[in-house]
Amino acid sequence: MSKAQIMNGNELISEAALVAGCRFYSGYPITPSSEIPEHLSKRMPEVGGVFIQFEDEIASAMAAVGASYAGYKSMTASSGPGISLKQEAIGLACMMELPLVVVNVMRGGPSTGLPTRVSQADVMQARWGTHGDHMIIAVAPETLLETYTETIRAFNMAEKYRTPVYILTDAVLAHLNGRVELPDPSELEIIDRTQPSVSPEEFNPYDVEKFGVVPPLPNKENFPKYRFHMTGLNKDKTGFPTVNKEAVEADEERMITKITDNIKDIESFEYYKMDDADLVVFAYGTNAAAARVAIDEARESGIKVGMFRPITLWPFPEKQVAELGKTFNKTIVTEINLGQMLYEVERVTQGNTEISTVLQASGVPIRPQQILDKIKEVS
Amino acid sequence: MSTDYSKYLRMEKLPLYWCPGCGNGTVLKAMITAIDELGWKPEDIMMVSGIGCSSRATGYVDFHTIHTLHGRALPVATAIKMCHPGMHVITFSGDGDSTAIGGNHFIHACRRNIDLTVIIVDNWIYGMTGGQYSPLTPTGTKASTAPRGNIDPNFDIADLAKGAGATFIARESVAEPIKLKNAIKKGLQHKGMSVIDALSNCHIQWGRRNKYGDPVKLVDLIKEKTVTKTKAAKMTPEELAGKYVTGILHEDTIKKEYTEAYKELVEKAQN
Secondary structure, eight states: OEEEEEEEEHHHHHHHHHTTTTTTTOOOTTTTHHHHHHHHHHHHHHOOOEEEOOSSSSHHHHHHHHHHHOOOOOEEEEEEEHHHHHHHHHHHHHHHHEEEEEEEOOOOOOOTTTTTTTOOHHHHHHHHSSSSSSOEEEEOOOHHHHHHHHHHHHHOOOOOOHHHEEEEEHHHHHHHOOOEOOOOOSSSSSOOOOOOOGGGGGGTTTTTTHHHOOOOOOOTGGGGGGGOEESSSOOOSSSSSSSOHHHHHHHHHHHHHHTTTTTTHHHHHEEESOTTTTTEEOOOHHHHHHHHHHHHHHHHHTOOOOEEEEEEEEEOHHHHHHHHHHHOOEEEEEOOOOOOOOHHHHHHHHSSSSSEEEESSSSSSOOOOHHHHHHHHOO | OOOOGGGGGGGOOOSSSOOOHHHHHHEEEHHHHHHHTTOOHHHHHHHEEOOTTTTGGGTBBBEEEEOOTTTTTTHHHHHHHHTTHHHHHHEEEEHIIIIIIIIHHHHHHHOOOHHHEEEEESSSSBOOOOOOTTTSSOTOOOTTTTTTOOOOOOHHHHHOOOOHHHOEEEEETTTTHHHHHHHHHHHSSSOOEEEEEEEOOOIIIGGGGOOOSSSSHHHHHHHHHHHHHHHHSSSSSHHHTTTTEEEEEEOOOOSHHHHHHHHHHHHEEEE
């Protein structure tokens, strides 16, 4: 059973978060993400969860990390400048290995940029915004329904891999009101952090030897019973600081490989009209909707063109994109920025395909016609 | 009756990492003794710290502990208290951590009047990073970033906390550890935001630059500079210049506590 609703992307993220089990939201007002805290300020108390508007972006991100430590599924949302301020907390969640969902309704920049306009210019910030070696998961939905389902998936991955996960949207998705057939919550898979099978006395928050690369973490019911220490310093299995070089190196590597070794579970992408294609367009997020229209129109005039659309942007779908490079002589990369994922496509395809681009950073969406013109030009 | 400290400490983490004679240990002991007198169980206590020498205290106590980022203990503590209102949540951090980089969080936690006990180890300096001046480094004294003397005026933590809305404010020093313990104990018992300005000695980073490299001499100086609020009431502003007024400086039992207010909001939303 499903239920049709008229909702916008920000509201869909909020409702999906609740269905995923999020019971802690902390935020700070910023355009174009403010409908998320507005919606959750009403809804969170109704479900018995915690909503707090903090004094700044830093506090709101740190509070979400604190709530996750305390066993709650937590989320914070913002847009470019606010996400810049949240970076230290995201790094802390990486190091402490705490589940956390961060929404970035991208608006471009640098700095204040165009607060009410559209952009995909924070995709590299999502990957590398916080300092130090680390891995991150980021998803970029294209449609309203996908915004809902990817939010559920973001929480599931955060819990399963004890890691921060970004949801990257933009003002188009955030403010687009549309009819959405929401899936029945009972049909959705909801993943919760694994619970310790040992007594509180035997529990260590990073006991990799005993429990594998993603050890259990107490949920809100178990948290009061399990006493443990966490720090932003490099840590050993007990959660206490260490400077042992072998231990640090192994831990740094594990924090990355716990994600990259599970790429099959984390990756998500779409091949659109690729079966007979001899030209490929690489597009993601709302920009893929424009690419889709362009591809359909190009096919009407006989051009065999398809699209590869990563939904999980990070980790980057290296295997699939490398394959595209070997298969296609020509690739068009389009994104609403001056070329960011372009670097990844270039790196992975290693010169095997000739890359053309449709890039734009003017604050307006790329029109299908711009992509169609490029398709016609290179085909 | 003496306190069995092993009930509250992670004994395997000792000896303390702090310099010999450091006031951090005295403040930590005062806190543990206060907890012992209240009969609180380690499993009901959550201790949160930021970054700095005193913030390492979370590693030594056998409570729920989290060592967060520079200045960020209060947002984390606020979140944990909201998630588990039944737990006793304490923060333990330095003067730079609490009033400089964490200053915004400090005033807003005071404003909310959330039930936290905030112990500020106020030793007038950034110790761990090498003696740079903090908002509490006495004006005119030297620091590694103020070789000719600090020109910055100071905060009065108690006035700051009161203006921001905290409902229990006390100041004591390591020179009088029993009084300090009693102040912390009252703060722990208070329902609302409690701020304890615990004056402490950093004879290494502040003292050595200001002719107080001897911890005993520095603790004596702190004692000399403190004056009880009863005595202070009879002193002129000129006599009080450069002094630190001690005692319970503010107590308000009327202002609503934040987790209580949130509980009422949830009840309203669910009816």
